Amino acid sequence: MTDMLPTILTLLMLASFALIAGGLHLILRRKDRRKGALMLACAAVFVGNIVILTI
Known part of the structure; x- marks a missing residue:
């Protein structure tokens, strides 16, 4: 899971921008x-998930 975390965060950030x-x-x-x-x-929830996953 930890090797996929940067990819997941990147996709979440791109989806939130869109x-x-x-x-x-x-x-x-x-x-x-x-x-x-x-x-x-929905974008706010995605950004919140990104913050939680990076902490």
Whole structure:
């Protein structure tokens, strides 16, 4: 598991960047604010997991 940890953290960080970008795009373009907010919440959970795994 420890040899896969950097790969998992990298994928989580890339997914969180994509979720943040997509969520902001949905919110700012006023297409679907609820889905955008959920995407931002999911990104926050991912970042929280990254913080927990690195500590």
